[in-house]
Amino acid sequence: MELCILGCHSATPKASLNPTSQVLEVNGEVFLIDCGEGTQVQLRRNRIRFSRIKHIFISHLHGDHCFGLIGLISTFGLLNRQPDLNIYGPKGIENFIKHQLALTKTHLSYQLIFHELESEEPKKILETEKVSVETIPLQHRIYTNGFLFKEKPGDRQLLLDVLQELSIEKAYYKSIVKGKDVKLASGKIIKNEELTLPPKKTLSYAFCSDTAFKPDIVKQIQDVDVLYHEATFLEKHEDLAYKTMHSTAKQAGIIAQKAKVGELILGHYSARYRDTEDFKEEAETVFDNVKLASSGKKFTYHLA
Numbered sequence: 001m002e003l004c005i006l007g008c009h010s011a012t013p014k015a016s017l018n019p020t021s022q023v024l025e026v027n028g029e030v031f032l033i034d035c036g037e038g039t040q041v042q043l044r045r046n047r048i049r050f051s052r053i054k055h056i057f058i059s060h061l062h063g064d065h066c067f068g069l070i071g072l073i074s075t076f077g078l079l080n081r082q083p084d085l086n087i088y089g090p091k092g093i094e095n096f097i098k099h100q101l102a103l104t105k106t107h108l109s110y111q112l113i114f115h116e117l118e119s120e121e122p123k124k125i126l127e128t129e130k131v132s133v134e135t136i137p138l139q140h141r142i143y144t145n146g147f148l149f150k151e152k153p154g155d156r157q158l159l160l161d162v163l164q165e166l167s168i169e170k171a172y173y174k175s176i177v178k179g180k181d182v183k184l185a186s187g188k189i190i191k192n193e194e195l196t197l198p199p200k201k202t203l204s205y206a207f208c209s210d211t212a213f214k215p216d217i218v219k220q221i222q223d224v225d226v227l228y229h230e231a232t233f234l235e236k237h238e239d240l241a242y243k244t245m246h247s248t249a250k251q252a253g254i255i256a257q258k259a260k261v262g263e264l265i266l267g268h269y270s271a272r273y274r275d276t277e278d279f280k281e282e283a284e285t286v287f288d289n290v291k292l293a294s295s296g297k298k299f300t301y302h303l304a
């Protein structure tokens, strides 16, 4: 699993900082999460092939999370893209894009498929061969979802020495990895657990931005390997966080600690702060494994 941060700052742009967008690659499948202005340039800069993106997830319709979408969609058309593009986002996103396409007389070479979201409950929105994606309802000034990506468990692992000892034919391996028992020629049934080990452990990633401090997401993201949580403010501006429905670094740390996640990545820093290290320090007062997102930074995860 690899996460590439294309941008992670909030609201107003600065020379070297980009608004929210990130690319998550799981088992060769590529997902774009949020699409702030400049995302297509950031994709180029980070050498991510446009054609690999088949699913885009938009957390909410604030500009710093979606103003890059029309540019990217239009560029895909200029490149004569053929595969469908799926867009998951709040109700209204289809109108938002289609108005711009119509007014600018932009004709696309491919199909745009919108999946509009309005549920206040977690919902599974995508299931591919290798990954499932569900919404994490968040609390913000407008309707907002985070997204939880879970690698699907693979097949059970064959105990080859046992299978060979019992002279079980290879033709049966396909059903054995799916959990089937085996009947020997003698009529004796060998339980699957004697022939296999459980599937390999899988990885999970939760993206939570933008949101006020919302401890009730803890249950849904319990034990995820990696949590990206917004930290727009530091505790000294807790009142501002409350007013604007954002979180402080410490609050992000509390969520990570309560959910017992493997690693916490902070982002969405307000432009008022000069040094992002302060965010790390503050979150570390409650949770040990804290990393800071920055434009162009890559995080790679392997199972032990």
Ligand SMILES: [Zn+2]
Pocket (backbone or CB within 6 Å): 060, 062, 140, 210
């Ligand atoms: Zn927002």
